[in-house]
Structures are given as C-alpha cells and as structure tokens.
Amino acid sequence: MNPSNLPTVILGSGFTGLFTALHLCHHRHSRPIILIDQADRFVFKPLLYELLSGELTDNQVQPRYEKLLACDGITFVQDTVQSVDLHQRQVKLASGLQYAYDHLVLALGSTTNYFDIPGAREYTFAFRTGEDALLLGRHLRECLQQASQTSDLERRRALLTVAIAGAGPSGIEMAATLADLLPQWYRKLNGDPTEIQIFVINRGQEILKGDINSHLRKAAERALQQRAIPVHVVNEAAVSAIYPECLEYQQAKESKTIAAATMIWTAGTAVNPLLKELAVPDNLRDRSGRLRIAPTLQLPTFPEVFVGGDNATLAMMLPATAQVAYQQGAAIAHNLMALVQGKPLKPAKVALRGTLMKLGLGESAANLFDRFIIAGRSGHLIRQGTYLELLPTPVHNFKATVDWLTDEIFSRHSQPNLTKSEFSPRPWQRLGNIAAVLVIASSGALFWRAIQPTQFNQILQPTGLPVLLDQLQQSQ
C-alpha cells in the first residue's frame, strides 16, 4: 500500500484517544482513522462514583462508542492491542487482526499498581471501569443485606466495615461517597447506620499528600467528618498484606488488622504493561515507565508516533488527569493534521484550571485556578456541570446535561442526612439551583453551537433556539 494511504491508528479510546479521534474527524482529517479499544464504552472516570451511587446513569457515565462516534471517517475496532512494532509500523490485536499505520497515537492509559503486596490483587476491589463500579455496588448491597439478617455481632461488624487503601483523591472521594451512601441503603433495610465503619489507610501523615488536589485538603478533612457517618483516616499506616476479609497494616512498627468484608484498592497507578514492550530506550522513560515526549507530543525517536494522557511525561511535569489527557488529545489531532499537510507542528498547550473533588452525595469542593475554593452544594453544581460539559460529543453532552438538570431542579437525587419532610428543597434553594443549572445549560448550548453549528441548528430547529440566538447575535 502507498504509505500516504495508510491509516492513522489510535490505540486506546479514553480521554486522549477519543478526543484525538473526534477532533480529527471534526476537522476532516484526510486519512482513514482506526480507533481501537478493548471496551465498547467510553468511561468518564471522574464520574464513576456517581455510577456507583446511582446519582448518574450508565449512559451518562459510560456511553457506548457507537453513540459517540457518528463520524464516517472513524472506524472503531473493539479489540485488545497485543503488541506494537514501532520499527515495522505495525499493530497486532488479540483477534489476530493487524494494522499497518502511517501515524500512531498511543493513548492506552494506566492500570492499578498493587506494589506486589500479597493478596491485594485477589481480595480488594479495583475502581477504574464501569464494571468495577457496578460490581462494587452489588457487593456492598449484598453485605448490607446479610448484615441486616445476622445476629452474630462479629460477623455483622465485618460485613458493615469498608477499608480503603490509599488517601489520594480516589480513596477520599470513595470514602466520602460511601459514608453518605451506605447509611442510606442500610436504613432502607431497617439497619442501624451507626454500625457502619469506613477506614482509609494512609501511608503518609496527611491525606492528599503531594497530589494536585492538596489545596482541597482542609475542605476534604472537614467533609469526611461531616458525612452521615464519620470516616476514620488511619495515618502513617502501610498496608502489608490482604487476606480474605482482612486488611493488615504496619503502624509505628506494630502489625495491626482490620476485619472488613469490603476492601477497596485506590493506592497506586502503574503504567500500561504494553508500554514496557515498546522499542524505546530507558532514557526516554520516567521512573514509572511513562514515555518522555517532545513538546509537540511526539516520541523523539519515532516522530510519526504521538503519545498523550497517562502514557506520557513531558519536561514540564503535568499531573496524570483527565483534564490534561483531553487537552493533549486535541493538541495531538492538531499536530497530526499539520504533519500530513507539511505545516510546522506546535508545542501542546495545556491549561490547568483547578481541581474538583466529590466529597459526599450532592457535595463537592472546587479549587478554581488555585485561588478560590468553593465547597458544599455549590461545589457539587460546579463539579457536575463542568464534567457534563466535557462529555465527548455535544449531543451526548446535551442529553446528559438535560437529564442531570432535571434531577437537580427537582432534587430527585437522594440527600443522605435529610428526613423525608426535610428532603424537598425550600423555594429559595430551588430558585438557586435553577439559576445555577440554567447558567450551566446555556453555556453548554453555546459551546455546542460554537463547535458544531450545523448539527446544533438541525437538532434544535424545532425549539426555535437557533433562530433566537442568531437574532440576538445580529442585534449586538
């Protein structure tokens, strides 16, 4: 095949890969695009807690690729990448399919790091995929059911105990969510929520240490104590082994254990194993194995290969987050097109806009530009609105946002600490909610109109909104 007819192959359709593909398609990339992922759904990882709690639906948090990829230029292949030959420019998949490429995007994300701790992989729940979230939810419900029917005190205590390894953002968000959610679920079974215990095992002296979210530490600590049941953070404790229903840790040279029917592992992230197999020398990798890339996001030794998200590391260190990954996806698309058109490539610009953490049901903290911290219900509206704005395509974004807005305005989501009579928001609260969500909805609609005007006009024509916006624009 003539090399110029070979496709652009994108490995991994997460934040980096999917956004690269959608940008390429939107700008009518002249080459075929092959997008490969082992899963059939895009996973919006920051919202996995909402999938676990039922605050958002499956389709909102993990939409199917077939719904997101309404673009003729993209061929989606659901398969597992087995190997990549950078010299031969060839990718092999588990099914036996092989793809030769002209340009390659490596966007395979990361995996869980168990640090070789005995039993950690076997006996703890991971939390990275929609399946993980749903499996954990089912297990927790089963534990509560069993606890509500046993009179064996010791057994009930274990069934009602959750131990979370890791006090980074995932561990803290998980603890805060469960500390509201489990009492709510258990109360429905006529159980006594005060019997539920949630532990966070933290290696360091304080939570969120060395993390991009460390500005939110105070807000997080406060929130952990104000949940429906308080969260116990065990500091300076190193998990040493996991056994069935038992977590063992070392603290002040003493070995201690927690009996828990649910143990969740959020303590570490490892590089995708496929990266280790690549023909890239050690000096072009960081300590964890991520690939060192040029500011244009190219692999220095293979300039036809672009790398982004959790697979990449730059001279200017960036956190391994979704906001970095999707911005790099857009930059990769831009540079790929420049390369094909023989134009100069540009260094990728990534703007860090602050951080967001879920700190309970209907409660979050937002650190905006490292200047303002907004916590509580307003933080929740900002976090949810921001993430729904980011959902990969405007149509999906619009549907998900509308569903969410309806729920927020009518407060359909459950509030853990409130009785039924307290549950209905007061008129002024409802007005505040409506104002906040209208701002988010209108900015979402304007964003959609700005990037896909034809689609926006076609879909919303019956509402008269496109005509109204055109008239408003003309009158300015």
Ligand SMILES: Cc1cc2nc3c(=O)[nH]c(=O)nc-3n(C[C@H](O)[C@H](O)[C@H](O)COP(=O)(O)OP(=O)(O)OC[C@H]3O[C@@H](n4cnc5c(N)ncnc54)[C@H](O)[C@@H]3O)c2cc1C
């Ligand atoms: C629970 C959790 C909460 C998070 N919360 C936040 C947050 O609040 N804010 C934030 O900014 N970031 C958050 N992150 C981090 C963020 O999700 C990641 O940094 C981001 O997803 C990285 O994007 P990526 O494109 O590199 O990888 P991913 O989005 O993980 O995509 C990688 C893709 O590659 C596919 N894949 C992997 N191996 C193969 C293979 N061999 N063959 C085929 N396909 C493969 C996977 O199925 C996946 O679709 C969170 C992560 C987790 C796990």
